[in-house]
Amino acid sequence: MRTLPSAATLLLLGTLAFGGCQSDNNNAPLASDLNSSNPAIAEQARKVQSLLTEMDQQKARIQAEQDKLTALQQQVEGSRQNLEGLKKQAQATP
Numbered sequence: 001m002r003t004l005p006s007a008a009t010l011l012l013l014g015t016l017a018f019g020g021c022q023s024d025n026n027n028a029p030l031a032s033d034l035n036s037s038n039p040a041i042a043e044q045a046r047k048v049q050s051l052l053t054e055m056d057q058q059k060a061r062i063q064a065e066q067d068k069l070t071a072l073q074q075q076v077e078g079s080r081q082n083l084e085g086l087k088k089q090a091q092a093t094p
Contacts, residue, residue: 030045033045033048034046
């Protein structure tokens with residue numbers, strides 16, 4: 001199944017894009033702080049924005065890893081079923 005890594009990559013990219021949209025909605029007041037005339041406020045707002053972006057990216061990576069784990073679990077289950085089928089076939093064949 002060579003498509004799983006590609007699917008996981010696409011999912012990660014989609015999740016990253018969606019995560020960026022989520023943080024924009026929750027941080028509308030932050031935008032005005034970024035443009036503050038007070039340098040300390042503007043700098044702290046940039047730090048908050050950077051940390052929020054990093055957090056969203058980390059959440060996306062975690063989701064992608066969870067999706068890969070689910071795909072691997074499904075592969076294991078399918079392989080086990082295949083193994084059982086092969087055993088039964090071997091026993092039935094003299």
